[in-house]
Amino acid sequence: MFFHVKELQYRAKPAKPDPVYARKLQEVLGGQFGEMSVMMQYLFQGFNCRAEKKYRDMLLDIGTEEIGHVEMLCTMISQLLDGAPADQVDEAAKDPLLAAVMGGMNPQHAIVSGLGAAPTDSNGYPWNSKYIISSGHLLADFRANLNAESQGLLQVVRLYEQTTDPGIRDMLSFMISRDIMHQNQWMAAIAEIEQMDGVIVPASFPRERTVEPATRQFLNFSEGEESAEGAWASGPLPDGTGNFEYVAKPQPMGEAPVLSVPADHQHSVPGTGPYVVNPGVEPLGE
Structure with missing residues (x-):
């Protein structure tokens, strides 16, 4: 009330x-x-x-x-x-x-x-x-x-x-x-x-199911390395599970994606392989 x-x-x-x-x-x-x-x-x-x-x-x-x-x-x-x-x-x-x-x-x-x-x-x-x-x-x-x-x-x-x-x-x-x-x-x-x-939300997710290195790495994804000077890039993690690790040059961990094209969207173009077009629309170039 x-x-x-x-x-x-x-x-x-x-x-x-x-x-x-x-x-x-x-x-x-x-x-x-x-x-x-x-x-x-x-x-x-x-x-x-x-x-x-x-x-x-x-x-x-x-x-x-x-x-x-x-x-x-x-x-x-x-x-x-x-x-x-x-x-x-x-x-x-x-x-x-x-x-x-x-x-x-x-x-x-x-x-x-x-x-x-x-x-x-x-x-x-x-x-x-x-x-x-x-x-x-x-x-x-x-x-x-x-x-x-x-x-x-x-x-x-x-x-x-x-x-x-x-x-x-x-x-x-x-x-x-x-x-x-x-x-x-x-x-x-x-x-x-x-x-x-604890400080992580939510605390219930099992840590053994995480990609463990990714829980502590600071990835330098922009030009320059000034961010390495912060407390978020070195020293103990606030959750108490280890220390920050600074990665100056992150590398891809996955492969380049290759997606299949639906059969009704495929056209054969010599030398280029399959490509996607709108159904019923013919290519305008050679």
């Missing part, structure tokens, strides 16, 4: 309307790494969680908080759209500076959502469930959560630097603070699970 409290988790009131910035905020609302994505990701992971109750409870705690962040962003976007465009469009045409500002707004805010937020990104692309990850494997999911919070925080910080509105910055400061906290939570949870189950 969910219970909605009318008060927002934190303040969400701009100093003045700004329809262009409202469009920008749509990215951290309905974009790939926006609040709608982490809300749905954490809630679905929680709903589907079969592990210890503490993990399910944590997921639902954070996921439910993200519902509140979605509401905060919607509230901020709606207020940034107040007064624009209905009674300002005509005046905007008379003022080149204002016209430029109004021209950068999302027209769907006026046409579709009635000067309100929409479940879309900053270009109007609809939010979709392909953005979220809920695999049922805690370590894999928590690493995805850490990535989502990292990318989301990066975008919010960039947006913070693109405004001087004290009200917007106040709300974004709070959201940045919570994203920092959530990154720390996921890192703590990841470390706890790695301590129990």
